[in-house]
Amino acid sequence: MQEWTPEEVASLAEVLVAYHQHFAPLFYRREQREWAALYLRGLLTTNVPRKNVEAMALRLLGVGPHAERHVRALQQFIGEGKWDDDALLAEHQRLVNETLGEADGVLIVDGSDFPKHGDHSAGVAPQWCGHTGKKDNCQAGVFVGYASRKGATLLDRRLYLPEPWFAEDHQTRWQDCQIPDEITFQTKHELAAQLVEGIRASGRLQAQWVACDEGYGDSPAFLQRLDAVGLWYLAEIPRDTKVWPLLETDGQTKRALPSSWVRPQVSSRKGPAPRRARLHPDSPAKVTVEELAKQWPASRWQRFRLLEGHKGPLVADFLVLRAILPLDRLPGPEIWVVIRRKVSGSAEEPEWKFYLSNAPPETPLATFVRVSGMRWPIETCFAECKGELGMDHYELRFWRGWHHHMTMVILAHHFLVRWQQHLNQREGDPAPGDYASLAHPR
Template sequence: MSLVFDVTADQLTPQGRQAVQELAAEEIASLAEELVAYHQHFAPLFYRQEQREWAAIYLRGLLTADVARKNVEAMALHLLGVGPHAERQVRALQQFIGEGKWDDDAILAEHQRLVNETLGEEDGVLIVDGSDFPKHGGHSAGVAPQWCGHMGKKDNCQAGVFVGYASRKGATLLDRRLYLPESWFAEDHRTLWQDCQIPDEIAFQTKHELAAKLVEKIMASGRIRARWVVCDEGYGDSPAFLQRLEATGLWYLAEVPRDTKVWPLLEMDGQSERARPSSWIHPQVPSRKGPAPRRERLHPSSPAKVPLEDLAKQWPASAWQRFRLLEGHKGPLVADLLVLRAILPLDRLPGPEVWVVIRRKVSGSSEEPEWKFYLSNAPLETPLATFVRVSGMRWPIETCFAECKGELGMDHYELRFWRGWHHHMTLVILAHHFLVRWQQRLNQREGDLAPDNHAALARPN
């Protein structure tokens, strides 16, 4: 069995990459044995012996380098041969992954426990993100013309919501959920709904709601250590979503759109502090001419909200601090950081007091600088260096997606059923973590006990 090694090699130290390239035959055999042992963590959670066997075969197929297109047929024929029973074996593997009645939740619960053993740290970071899968035709669960990040435009695709985990030790995925667009809840989709075997109890939920539910489920389980949760502006644009994250006890650092408006608590000179929002609420005064106001409203003399982009450009150069960041595979970048306190609007009224973190990429050209804006509910005593580090902890999930799609067949599936999509993603997640564990052991063998591959290093410049 030839396993995928290049997926992990480019993340290792130079010594670790060399160790992968120089694996002897007996070490490859040891790796195959390690996969068998890894599968044993999950085997008891399948209901029947044949399910355990098919799960082992599917994992092997995902991890086998010389299967170019990792759909069910290609993996089955490669691993089981093309003899007289080949067609029956293909159908059996197809049924296992597409319709098999085994419990994803139990499998992922054990997976998260193992991730905590492998990567867990007290200040670990949950990462919320989406990944999209272009599809031809409209007969697979959730397929619809919608924004497809993979294509960079609106296209026919399935959209998945994912939660990952990152620490100084590495990163992997924790959970997933297929998004069903509103069009799938219309009457003209009922036949298609039944054909895709979507459970009747599934109700429409936005991507924000799906993501919040996944995070809440992970935190309620207590299986994994985490202190932070991060997301891009596709999720950070919802104050209701941020409230749900805060309710889990996590500190969020959420990227938000540049036109997000807040009430800054400091004037632009950085010295004088504005009045607190208790004075901004207009009292509810009953009127003799009509009913009492149903809701509070802003006092006419309350200050105006300020878009974050305008706020960033009005602060003097002396207020910024410069850092050198190591982020992603792009190498180091230099950025100026500014943090300040502000009031976040909630239902058009003053909401929670939050941190605003603004990052301005330093470029040698005369082009408009690249800005990123974040909100955070972290404690008042949180140092700037912590925000800098955590701001770089969102990109590891992009690396996970790239590895899963490039090497593990995450987007190679040809499955139309609701259950099949989730089963496939579950086993891809397990395969990825297997490689992360093996990478960690290679690093330990080379004396690099705690690689900081997936952490943004914040160094004052």
């Protein structure tokens, strides 16, 4: 986000009041509406170094005789308040469509982790923490963002509850954190799929694509759920992912018949129950996508100039191929394999990225190039939310409090996106983060 003049900051306060009115009717009581407005102001305040409840309340309401009561009331509102996050996020997604929506918009799936001391907050456990780059004591959140040519913001969130929290020795902690009884264990992949499915089913937001890193792209079940709701995914995958390539001869794709690779189930009146279908011994061997990438001559690659994040221009070579994706060790759907090789001036091994996509066979290469650059905007959203909006400053123990806080941060971030868009339109500048202007052949 850019620096603003004092006049722009003054206008910002008035616009924030109007923005809050989109959500005010969705709170059950007048006091909740007022505390929500205050919390949003606190998250957006620039001169509060650490935006926990106490700091925001004291900064905005003063340190007079009622200060302690104000802090408790704001703490209760965000930590335990019985207001409906889903209703607010539904209205938020409608506004995002108004601000950023495009027919080929991209839903972005990613996680963000929050290091924590102690073990009393909901979901805290020793687990992989992206913030510290190692296994650490933290809370893990699953998020869905949105990006288009107009910009990017966050849409929804869910706290991941690790399996140990469902054991009997965690029941007291479960109750202390006020975790709803109906919560069942779900993997991060399952949480992400559920969020995407909900957004898709609502029809509130235009989107055609889903982008994710290999932390989610490595799950065939997750990709199948995206395909089932009519979304096209471009999912990063590990380099050792295996596929059956569809070979080309004389410029034509040789269409293999996967059904001929499979032996049917065998049954016998006297023998055991039918055996599971299995590959025919003469079926072709699978190859890793890394091996596949190295088989193709330089003439098959196309070079593009990309613009990714704050790193400036990036030059990369792209190759797209058709292949069969294995599912449960048998031939699955025909998909795209998209390979990106960063062009470097050094003699070091090039940086590779590998993707799978269920996009239609006629999808042009330039579309894959554009969408491949549409995952990183969620990283920018996380950086802005943590650096400017106190996303990781919360001191909340309860399940409801974590989700309430993240909801308010999401609303605050989109407010800044809308305001920045307004300023750019007024000045005649392009949208901030014109993520589509990155597929330029070289």
